[in-house]
Amino acid sequence: MNADASLRRRILVTLGVIVLFRLGQSLPTPHLTARAPEDDHPLRWILDLATGGGLATLPVFAFGVLPSLVALPVLRTLIVLIPRLAALRTEGEAGARALLRYQRRLTVVLGLPGAIAVVTFRGLEVLHSVVAVACLTAGAALVLRLTEVITDRGFGDGVRILLLAQVLAVLPAEFLRLYGTKGWAAVVVMAVVALSIAVLTVVLAQGQRRVPVQYAKRMIGVRAYGGAPTYIPLRFPQANSPAVLAAALLSLPSLWPGVGWLGDEGNPWRIAVYFVLVCAFAFIRAALSQDMDKVAGELVRVGGFVPGIRPGPWTAEYLDYVNRRVIAFGALCSGVVALIPAIGLALLDVNPRLPFAGVALLVVLVFLVSVTLDTARQFDALRLRKEYGPFLR
Template identity: 80%
Template sequence: MVTLGVIVVFRLGQILPAPHVTVRAPEADHPLRWILDLLTGGGLSTLPVFAFGVLPCLAASPVLRALTVLIPRLAALRAEGDAGARVLTRYRRRLVVVLGLLGALAVVVYRGPGGFGGVVLVACLTAGAALVQWLTEVITERGFGDGVRILLLAQVLAVLPAEFPRLYDTKGWAAVAVLGVVTLSITVLTIVFAQAQRRIPVQYAKRMIGMRAYGGTSSYVPLRFPQANSPAVLAAVLLSLPVLWPGVDWLRDEGNPGRIALYFVLVCLFAFIRAAGTQDMVGVARELGRVGGFVPGIRPGDWTAEYLGYVRHRIIAFGAVCSGVVALIPAVGLALLDVSPRLPFAGVTLLVVLVFLVGVTLDTARQIESLRQQRRYEPFLR
C-alpha cells in the first residue's frame, strides 16, 4: 500500500501544472523527444511540478561515483563503512537538489517566463526534484524494491503505451505488429536469460564434532551470466562517433546491414569483456576448500578453480552471443520500420527500457514472494 500510494502521489505530481507556465503541445518530430519523455515521464513537454521525474535521482548516483574517484575525501568516506555511507547519502541528496536547480534554470532560460514568474518556477521545479528524492526513499525503506527504479518503471509505463497509437498514425498496423513482436521477443528472452543458471554440484565432507556429525550434505554453486545494458550502449556510441570512423559513410545509417553486423560483434565483445571480471573462481574454490566442500570428481584447490573457470568461460561466451542477439532484435526491427534516421539511438533506448522493465519486475516479484513465504512460515517458526 505504501508503494502504490507513493506511485499515485508521484503521478499526480507529474500532471499537476507548475505556476507561471503556459502548456504547449510537445514537438512530436524532435529526435530526442521520445528519450526525454521516457526519462522524465513526459514532464519536459508540459512542465508539471515533477517535471524532471526521477532523472535527477538517476543522474546523482553516477555523478557521485565519478566524484568519489576524483576526490580523495569521498573515497575515504566510502572506506569508512556505515558511517561513511550515511555521509555519502547526504551528499547524494544534496546533489539531487543541485541537479534539479540546474535543470530548472535551464528550463527557465530556454522556455520559461522571466522576472518573478521565472523565480517561482525555478523554486517549484527544484522543490519537486527534492520531493521526488524523498518519495524514492519512502519506497526503499517502507515499500517494495528500490524507489528510484520503481518510480522510473511507473513513469515509463505511463509514457510507453502512447507510442503505439502514435506509431499507428504514422506507419500503420504493420509497424505496430513489428514493434509488438520486438517488444515481446526482448521481454521473453530477457526473462529466460535472467532466470537461467548453471548449477555446479558441491558435496560437503562429514565432520565429527564431539558426538555429533556435521556436513555430508550436497549443494551447488550457481553460475550466471551477468546481464547489463552497457555493452549495447557502448557499442552504439562507438559506432556513432565520426572521429573513430573517418570517411566511412555507411556507418551513419543505423539500418545498414554492415553496421548492424558490426554492432552485433561489438556488443558480443563488450559483453564478454564485462562478464569476464565479475567473479573470481579462484576465490570460490578457496572458499569451498575452507568450509570442506568439493566438486564430485574434481580435486580441491587449483583443479577446482580450473574446472570452475572452464565452465564459467563457456557460460560467458554463450551469454555474450545471447546478448548480441537480444541487442540485434530492436536494431533490425526499427530498421524495418525505417525510423532510425529520425530517432537516433532508438534501438538502444528501446532495449535499455525493456530490459530495465523486466529487471525491476522480476526483482519486485522476488521480494513479494519472499515476504509471502515469510508470512506463511512465520507461525511455524515461533
C-alpha cells in the same frame, strides 16, 4: 500486523506513491509556460523517457527521477575520489546513513542547476524566477522522498519503480504515433519484438549453471556439522552497456568517406557488425566482472570442494572453464536480443526521431523486464515469509 495486511499495505503504498508522482508531473509550475521541442526533434523522445514528459510540460516534478537516478553514480565516483567518503563505507550502519544524507543533498544540488537553466531561458521577472526555481528544486527533493517511501515501505527499488512509471506513461503515445504512420503492421512487429526480448531477457536472468560443491564434515563436541551438498550458481551478468557501446562505436565511422553504410541502421552489413560487437563486448564485460580465483579461495577457506576436482588453483581453472562457456552462451544471447529491435525497425523502415532507436528500444524493454522481475522476486519472498513464518517462530 499479519502477513496479509503487510502485503496489502505494501501494494497500496506503492500504488499510492505512483499516483502522487504522476499527479506531481501534471501540476504546473507557477509562472512557467511549456515550450516543448517539436514532435520530430531528435531529443524529444529521450527527454520524455528520462523525465516522463516533464520537460515538455514543465510541471513541479519536471525532472522526474532524473536527479535521483544521476545522484547515485555521481556519489559512487566521489567515493572513489574522496578518501573521507571511502572511509564511510567501512563504518557500517552509521557510515551508510551518512552516505544516504550525502546522496540526498547531491540530489538537490543536481536539481538546482537544472531548475536555474530552465528558468533562465524563460526570461521571467526576478521574483517569478525565484519562485519557479524553488518549486522545481523542491519537486526534485520530494521525488527523492517518494522513492525512499517505496523502497522502505513498498515493493522494489523506488527509483526504478518511478522510472518504470515514467516510461509506461510515454510509450503509449509513441506506439500510437507509429500506428498512425505504419498501421497494424507496426503493432504486430512491435508486439513480436517486445515479447521476444521479454522471453530472452527472463531466460538469461533466471538461467544458471550449477556447479556441485561438497563441504567437509566438522566435529564440534559429539555432533557432526557440515557435509551437506550444495552448488555454486554461475550466471551471465546482464547489462545494456554492450549494445550502447557497440552503437556508439558504429556511429563514429559513419562520418568517414567510403563507409557511410554504417550510418544506415537498416543496412544488413551494419546489423551484422553490430551483432559481432555486442557479443564481443558482452563476453569481455562478463569475463572481467567475475573472478573464479576468488571463488576457489573462498571455497578453500570454508572447507568446500568440487567433487572430483582438487582444491585451490585446479578448482579455479575448472570454474573458469565452465564460466567461460556460460558467458559465451550469454554473450551470444545478448547479441540476439540486441538484433531483435534493430531487425524489427528495419522491417518497418522507420525513420526514427532518435538516433540509435533500436538500442533505445532495447534498453527500455530490458529495463521494463528487469524491474518486473525484481518486484516479482520481492513479492514472492514476502509471500513465502507469510506461508512459512509460523514455522520459523
